[in-house]
Amino acid sequence: MKAELGTNPSYTWRGIFEASGVLRAGLRRRIGNGLSTRVWSDPWLAGTKTHKVLSPRGEADESIVVADLLSADGRDWNVHKVRTLFLPFEQSYVLNTRINREDCEDDWVWNLEKDGTYYVKSAYRALVGDNVAEEGQSNVDRNMWVWKRIWKTDMRNKVVFEGTKVSVDKCVKRVSELLREMAGLREAVEEKRQGGEQEGVDKRGACVRWCKPVQGLMKINVDARVAERSGLGIGAVYRDEMGGIRWGWAERRRAEFEPSVAEAEAMLAGVRMARRMKMTDVCMETDCKDVIDAITSRRTGRSDFHSVISDILLASSHFRSVSWSFVRRNCNHVAHELAHFCPIGSSNLFDGTTLPRSIIDIANADLI
Template sequence: MMRRAAEINSLHGIPVAAGAPAISHLLFADDSILFTKARLEEADVIRYILNRYEKASGQLVNIDKTTMSFSKGIPLECRDNLARRLGFVVVDEQQASLETLNGTGEPLGSSGGFMDAPLGHNPSYIWRGIVEARKAIQGGLRRRIGDGLTTRVWHDAWLPVTQTGRVISPLVAGYEDLRVADLLVGGNGSWNEELITSLFLPFERERISNIRVSSNRPPDTWAWCGEKDGVFTVKSAYRFLAANGDAEGLKPKNGGNGGRLKRAGDKGWTPPPREFVRVNVDAGVKEGEGVGMGLVCRDEMGRVLWGSSVVQGQSWDPQVAEAAAVLEGIKEAIRFGHKKVILESGCLTVIDALKRKAVGRSIFSLVIDDILALCTSFNSISWSFVSRANNCVAHELAHPVPRVASSFVGSEELPPSVNNAVRFDLSIIQ
């Protein structure tokens, strides 16, 4: 509930660096710390969440042992109003001040502030908890590349699928201040392969080439590598610490499924309503061969209007590949002038993200943003999950043999395996 409230901006946590994910809560074995702005509206949200928790769990919050503290700039009248609204005891937690950060006098997110502030000789309980959480945050933050203008090649953690995210290739003289934007070609979101080859070790060349860059080129931002959407969660921080042998003292609370999705009912492939088209997409990642994406569009009679096999040399994360397949399907639907579209994918995570218009900081979220930005081209667009068994046509197109790109209009040029899948779907609906 805390995470959901933060997602819809009902609560505002503390960002750990400029542009970095905000922390709205820390959950320990026996205690919890909540972070919000000093506003009555957010106090009401906290009270609502605690009431819901009490009703759902049967456990009561011990008000006598619940305390609250404020940063130095909060007026006394505001403190009193918030304390009365929540019924908590106000304590003086000078070291927990979100403005002074243990007496450093530096605001949160400034250079040398939160990440470098020492524990101190007599730290408060809150400050000790924040510093403990910092261990996970430092290791799990990565730069999500948008336009590449603010990410430093040799200094920032921006490489995916590496332990530290930092470049280890030897620094080449004259490139000390290189930005990721300098590795991109023009505005088309492609990498300068010649420059990359001259600067980086082979395995880092591959990592860089596989980073998908949005054609919209949004600003770079910090993302949390422990979650697909790049948003920090306490549970993922615990998993991160556990994987690195440093999880003592941090334990996730019971309850909830961490935002994980339950499989929806399998409706099977069905024709769209009249005047609509149904676009099915699928993606497959094969090591050493990159990504294959299959797209097919059919009308209310089940007739194939168009389709294609798209082959990319990059090796993306499977969910990024599935989202990219949806993006390609949307682009083709626009190109063919469709106005009422039902899009089906076998990736429930992608469909859920599109239905929720999910906001995140990861490469996956960037693709979701690109998809949603194109939806204004339609009079009607909806998203639907379909099992692989009922997504056979798109699946066959995503795994062509031989592995080459192709496209077609109508059903006359369908490959035999694809044609068989189309005929099977028709036999079911007739």
């Protein structure tokens, strides 16, 4: 990354050197213990274009590393140090950069892919300026399916082999029919995959109403709230087989993660609190499908999101039994309200007798 072009570079080395600019633009340090990432020279800030610190160093030590900005236990930012060293606009970026709390080393991640892994295709897209999102691939697949069907129709054969003219209206009508056919096929495949819609479960496998856990299980619903200048709100509710609330957890951190990372952080907080309260058999629920899919598939990656998922899997390995469920938003109302409850920089642990009346009313509505 720091090599020079030289005075008489070969054609191969020149090509590699030219591509290094793309690598520098896409690579970022993921913070673990912070010991190997230099504050002033390495790219490590989340949410910025260059990921490098722009605040003037002033009289600060040039060699300080990110670990010097962390709290004594290395699990959170030292807010006072951050406020002292960085300009106001950059302080929020520092506080929003996730720390991997499982005491791992700092690492490189590829910031141009969701999973943080480097792929040649994403480097190529960056090099040629093609910023088409991966989500657009589904549209490409759909268009290719339609065009292949048109290619095989009599309409195309008549135009190509017989010189027959076909009106634009007729072509549009045929394309519309094919799109409807494709939509119907997709719906049928999805319904078959889910085994049909079962009672209390929609076609995506999500619960459509909150249900009590079986005897001996504690059901834990979690949710996150992210709002500009309002920090990250987390809510978790712990309910027994009768539907009663044993505990409620609410906290508001000085961070503004991406939504999927925030939801994963909420799940991690719910799991850790369950461990702290010595729970052994739990059922975890969230209204974020990305989190459930990543946990159940044990999907690996190098991004902040996958870092949180790894923390969740590690923390949950201490349970005797654990299950993971995706639910609709209306099944997650109590956790949702708790995520809005705390002022920034605070947390609250409630038992069933100290919960706010508004939260109790929402929980009781689940049982009707």
